Amino acid sequence: MIALARGLLVLLWIVLSFPFLCLYMLINTSKNRNLYVACRAYSVINKIFRVRVDVRGFDSVPTTRPYIYVANHHCNYDVLIVAHALNPGTVIVGKQSLKWLPLVGQLYWLTGSLFIDRNSPWASIGSLRKIAKRVVAENTSLWIFPEGTRNHGGEMQPFKSGAFRIAKDIGVGIIPVTISPAVNHIAYNALRSTDVSIIAHPPIEAEEVVAMSAKQLANHAREIIAKSIPLG
DSSP states (O other): OHHHHHHHHHHHHHHHHHHHHHHHHHHOSOGGGHHHHHHHHHTHHHHHTTEEEEEESGGGSOSSSOEEEEEOOOSTTHHHHHHHHOOTTEEEEEEGGGGGSTTHHHHHHHTTOEEEOTTOHHHHHHHHHHHHHHHHHHTOEEEEOTTSSOOTTSSOOOOOSHHHHHHHHHTOEEEEEEEOGGGGGOOTTSSOOEEEEEEEOOOBOHHHHHTSOHHHHHHHHHHHHHHTSOOO
């Protein structure tokens, strides 16, 4: 019953806020700030589910140059944890199929976020090139889940190399981000709160990025993220 009531509140909030967000995003000239605005609007959902988000490290990330944020990916709720932490000037890179989801697809497009087709290697390469140009031209940071899919609370999967290739090609730093597995245990049907942490680690700066292979970078970032995941 509690979960149903919360679900209805979330639906009501989305329906009421979506038209105003769309209008704002259509007229806003700073497109790479649109996702930040949407995240602030929808981070309210964490209060509905009594999710307390402990955000660490993001205020230390330099804002004068772009970075590529890479994070572990537990479940669909991760995006609402990210909503509490995302810095202005950042867009998300998501899988192509998201663009066809009602509201979600439209919101992704309006926020200036980007899609990649993971089912086609050639299309994926083309998408990565477009993404790289966007970063350089608009001083836009990227948020990527390099596992490529959710791990559902199990062991973190190997990181795909796409994000790290982009970083090497255009010479930008990488911010490893750890989302705690507590996001898998949100009490949707109870009144108790859930504490979830999201931690931005010190950057792997551009000088170090260019000195490593994409595979080495992927493994290095994965190791940094894994070390901050609580045991048990």
